[in-house]
Amino acid sequence: MKSKVGLVDCNNFFVSCERVFPPDLKEKPLVVLSNNDGCAISRSNEAKALNIRMGEPYFKFVSIAKKHDIKIFSSNFELYADLSRRVMATIKTMVPLINVYSIDEAFLDLSAIPDHKIEVFCQELQERVQQWTGIPISIGVSYTKTLAKVANICAKREKGIRILLKETEIDEVLSSLPVKEVWGVGHKYTACLKNHHIETALDLKKVPLKWVRQFMSVIGERIVWELNGQVAYPLETQEASKKMILVSRSFKKPLSSFEDLSSFICAFTEKAAEKLRKENKLATHVYIFIKTDRFHQKEYYANGYEINLDRPSDETLTLIRASQAGLKKIFYPKHQYKKAGICFTRLIDASHVQYSLFSHPLEKRRIMLTKTIDQIKRKFGSKGIFYGDFSLKAFELTQREHLSPCYTTKWGQLAKVL
């Protein structure tokens, strides 16, 4: 029996999250903005109808927003992550084998459901997720992840569910799907394919493997396999462990002093180190980068520096020292820095490290310190305690003017029923 893959995709996920608790937002146009309230990253259907594009800078549509009373939200990832967990947990009550692909998507193993029952099954799933979490979802079903993605595009258009299991039906859908809509085909590949008169997903499906290998490497080859119903991307039901951890931000106002940048790097490192410990990983390398405004190409400066740590570490103070040393290497005064970040790479499992932590007294004390600070943060929030002299400034410089409450993760911000 051929395996069947479902793809659940939460509709306009961030916007839908914002709609779960307030009662008055159901049919209003709504937009969620990126960090610093920079640009649109999620739009309700009503906002899409007003021609607000994905990634469009807020300043470009602020007047349309005012005119049509579009509700604007800063991104609230704490809320989204929690609702995402609830959606995934709900799906698991009906489908044991799922591959969580992103915050708002999961592939499902539906092989056990007979073809003729699959539509009803999906309807039940959709209703359950809506009822239990308040989040609307679309479901596409086919034989491979890539085809399930295609089915999901159809489902979105038809507002719901699309089962693509008949060969003729699959080809019919592929023939009217522009090739750029296919999962894994970005703008570069689209341009390349267009040059060779490959316009639709069906054209791509029929391309010889040898040809696609030459122009799109093994990636293209896999896409073609998958369009033909051959699995190239199996379901991964084990959560993959992270290979890198990155924290970066753009600044609302550019920074030029070493001290200011350094305080941000310090705050980023602290944040990244917390993630690292949560993942139970140690960093072996610390990469730091800074950039000026990419929209001003003339004076553009971007640079990064990687530090190889003496010993793998997950401990904030060591990592901060490394990042500060890295910053010194690449910082030049006189530039207006618009973005900076820190990246821990080549992570290893904390449990696999051989050396004894307790053989270094200094290190032992630092680990205790890190643990204590983590505890204080859990109790009093991230501003309760922090490293360095400037972090508070760093907190305030990230602008989120339209932030919604963390309804589900902070006691003080629970939704009120009046």
Added chain:
DNA sequence: TCTGGGGTCCTAGGACCC
């Protein structure tokens, strides 16, 4: 004035080894 953040995978080519 104002333009996001966090990831993964693949490849080519250099370094190095025997």
Added chain:
DNA sequence: TCTGGGGTCCTAGGACCC
């Protein structure tokens, strides 16, 4: 006069994803 070559590891950079 002759002047190797195969294998592996590492890294930077590209392309794509949500």
